[in-house]
Amino acid sequence: MRTKTNPLYYILFIAFFAILLPAGYLSGFLSVNTISVWGRYFCFAIAALGIDLIWGYTGILSMCQAFFFCLGSYGIAMHLLLKKTVAAGAVLPDFMAWNKIETLPFFWQPFHSFGWSLVLCLLIPALFAFVVGFVLFRSRIKGVYMAIITQALTLAMWLIFLRNETNLGGTNGLTDFNTILGYNLSSSSVKLGLYMISFAVLCAAYFACYYITHSKFGKVLQAIRDSESRISYAAYKVVDYKLAVFVVAALLAAVGGMLYLPQTGIITPGRMDVKASVEMVMWVALGGRGNLKGAVLGALLVNFLYSICTSLFPDSWLFILGFLFVITVLYFDKGFMGLVESIRQRLANTRFKTPQTTL
Amino acid sequence: MLLNVNNLSVSFGGVHALNLDHFSLRDKELRVIIGPNGAGKSTFLDIICGKTKADKGEITFNGKPILGKTEVKIAEAGIGRKFQKPSVFPGLTVYDNLLLAAKMKKDIFSSLFFKATPALAERIHAVATKLSLTTAMYKMAGDLSHGQKQWLEIAIVVLQDPTLMLIDEPAAGMSDEETEKTGALLLELSKAHSIIVIEHDMKFVEQIANELVTVLVRGKRLMEGTFAEVKNDQRVIDCYLGRTNAQLETL
Ligand SMILES: Nc1ncnc2c1ncn2[C@@H]1O[C@H](COP(=O)(O)OP(=O)(O)OP(=O)(O)O)[C@@H](O)[C@H]1O
Ligand SMILES: [Mg+2]
Numbered sequence: 350m351r352t353k354t355n356p357l358y359y360i361l362f363i364a365f366f367a368i369l370l371p372a373g374y375l376s377g378f379l380s381v382n383t384i385s386v387w388g389r390y391f392c393f394a395i396a397a398l399g400i401d402l403i404w405g406y407t408g409i410l411s412m413c414q415a416f417f418f419c420l421g422s423y424g425i426a427m428h429l430l431l432k433k434t435v436a437a438g439a440v441l442p443d444f445m446a447w448n449k450i451e452t453l454p455f456f457w458q459p460f461h462s463f464g465w466s467l468v469l470c471l472l473i474p475a476l477f478a479f480v481v482g483f484v485l486f487r488s489r490i491k492g493v494y495m496a497i498i499t500q501a502l503t504l505a506m507w508l509i510f511l512r513n514e515t516n517l518g519g520t521n522g523l524t525d526f527n528t529i530l531g532y533n534l535s536s537s538s539v540k541l542g543l544y545m546i547s548f549a550v551l552c553a554a555y556f557a558c559y560y561i562t563h564s565k566f567g568k569v570l571q572a573i574r575d576s577e578s579r580i581s582y583a584a585y586k587v588v589d590y591k592l593a594v595f596v597v598a599a600l601l602a603a604v605g606g607m608l609y610l611p612q613t614g615i616i617t618p619g620r621m622d623v624k625a626s627v628e629m630v631m632w633v634a635l636g637g638r639g640n641l642k643g644a645v646l647g648a649l650l651v652n653f654l655y656s657i658c659t660s661l662f663p664d665s666w667l668f669i670l671g672f673l674f675v676i677t678v679l680y681f682d683k684g685f686m687g688l689v690e691s692i693r694q695r696l697a698n699t700r701f702k703t704p705q706t707t708l
Numbered sequence: 709m710l711l712n713v714n715n716l717s718v719s720f721g722g723v724h725a726l727n728l729d730h731f732s733l734r735d736k737e738l739r740v741i742i743g744p745n746g747a748g749k750s751t752f753l754d755i756i757c758g759k760t761k762a763d764k765g766e767i768t769f770n771g772k773p774i775l776g777k778t779e780v781k782i783a784e785a786g787i788g789r790k791f792q793k794p795s796v797f798p799g800l801t802v803y804d805n806l807l808l809a810a811k812m813k814k815d816i817f818s819s820l821f822f823k824a825t826p827a828l829a830e831r832i833h834a835v836a837t838k839l840s841l842t843t844a845m846y847k848m849a850g851d852l853s854h855g856q857k858q859w860l861e862i863a864i865v866v867l868q869d870p871t872l873m874l875i876d877e878p879a880a881g882m883s884d885e886e887t888e889k890t891g892a893l894l895l896e897l898s899k900a901h902s903i904i905v906i907e908h909d910m911k912f913v914e915q916i917a918n919e920l921v922t923v924l925v926r927g928k929r930l931m932e933g934t935f936a937e938v939k940n941d942q943r944v945i946d947c948y949l950g951r952t953n954a955q956l957e958t959l
Binding site: 561564565566568569571572574575576578579580581582583584585586589590593 | 868
């Protein structure tokens with residue numbers, strides 16, 4: 350049974366990231382890079398919330414969340430790059446000039462405007478999810494087939510983005526930005542600002558997902574996960590529900606991607622390769638699927654662990670991640686949050702139960 | 709007639725599972741369907757509720773054809789189904805199972821902004837009381853006993869408030885006492901709903917079959933009559949003969 354969370358945990362979480370870390374930076378204990386790194390993890394956590402909605406709650410394993418994440422990142426990247434180009438008095442971003450392109454491709458045009466960029470960063474992933482979802486859910490594709498098809502789709506998109514002819518920078522991706530809305534991206538205060546914005550968006554996304562999963566809508570999602578065929582005999586249109594949650598998950602991934610870009614300063618197709626899309630699902634699996642806190646903690650902890658591991662034992666990260674994943678699947682099927690929960694229950698049992706081993 | 713079925717047939721891989729010339733049901737009638745294993749009883753209900761597509765034939769419900777409609781459309785038209793293998797939502801509490809079933813708007817926005825009214829909560833509790841589920845209200849449905857799952861699924865159908873209830877083997881896995889109680893409940897429900905019940909337990913059939921009993925054998929309608937007529941019909945006895953003696957003895 351789901352237990353109610355003590356508000357203290359939320360307060361601790363918010364206090365740690367919204368007060369303690371920034372204070373640590375302002376008083377000189379932490380470098381601005383540490384701040385920026387955590388800001389990026391928040392973006393992953395936002396995308397992880399979407400994965401938890403579609404996979405953890407609804408039972409649909411979507412492997413194209415990394416692609417939606419990239420759509421958000423690329424959109425903002427295009428805008429930043431155009432701003433820089435115009436400021437330098439040029440018409441075309443450098444890489445296009447090198448590729449001997451003469452006019453700006455039509456799909457770059459709307460990204461001159463910040464407002465349009467924001468709209469398109471959300472609209473394109475949402476539309477994409479809607480169309481893909483409509484086709485797949487209508488033809489009642491489920492389970493492992495769903496995972497394979499969405500993974501294949503991501504792979505196809507990855508290949509398209511790799512090509513120079515796509516005019517999105519190919520393998521090198523888009524990089525080398527100066528400013529966002531006139532603020533210098535390399536300045537520390539802008540980095541801190543982006544960190545705070547990402548954290549605020551993460552909190553907002555969490556509470557939105559909390560509302561969704563605790564509403565009757567969320568219960569229908571769980572019912573779809575448990576027994577998809579049964580729920581339609583209770584007059585629920587399964588396709589509508591799946592489509593809605595798929596679009597919401599795509600939007601969350603895109604929002605994560607949009608905030609991620611100005612903090613890393615680069616986006617390449619590598620963010621949506623097979624490894625990246627599997628890794629995103631792993632955050633949620635390790636954190637605890639079907640549990641929003643698990644998704645957030647999973648994304649934060651796995652990435653934190655990644656940063657430690659890459660400096661301590663480079664090259665071994667995938668083995669460590671794989672090992673953790675196997676352990677989780679075998680022993681803690683509810684992930685980190687499930688582990689915490691069972692430890693807490695065991696403690697409570699030993700404390701309150703009268704010993705029964707006296708005989 | 710509330711439900712009219714003509715020349716309905718379906719086969720799975722060349723085997724005729726159902727070949728029903730005619731079947732009809734009055735409004736507020738309680739009909740029992742019996743027949744040996746594999747007779748096509750569940751398949752018949754599967755076709756009515758849209759789970760299985762028929763090869764040919766026609767079914768009208770309330771005067772409107774329902775063959776080929778989606779499960780949701782059929783459910784909306786007022787047909788509720790309890791499956792042979794109890795199918796509830798194991799990861800939700802009993803209360804949530806009932807909440808999802810209850811008759812209301814079921815589109816995504818209504819669900820997202822749904823607020824439980826006291827009247828609805830009261831109705832859910834009333835149905836739960838009738839089916840002895842009150843003490844299990846906040847248990848996960850997956851943790852219930854087999855008998856309780858059967859009752860939960862009946863409660864789900866009751867809360868949907870359909871015109872026609874399709875109840876597949878409600879007494880399977882229940883104790884005599886529970887079976888008796890289920891029978892009494894179905895009789896009470898039949899005052900306000902039309903019901904088709906499939907059952908093997910002859911004592912149970914005797915309890916609830918105040919009206920007609922339909923006998924299906926190898927996908928065909930063998931006969932239709934009162935319980936006494938069916939019980940004494942030589943063809944019915946023959947088709948149960950050599951299958952399970954237990955069933956024959958209770959007949
Ligand atoms: N989806 C299916 N695919 C293939 N064969 C099926 C399918 N559903 C049912 N059958 C076959 O159709 C026949 C009728 O099955 P049905 O489940 O309707 O019988 P039943 O009368 O409900 O039997 P029981 O009393 O055992 O529940 C059986 O031979 C069964 O094996
Ligand atoms: Mg059956």
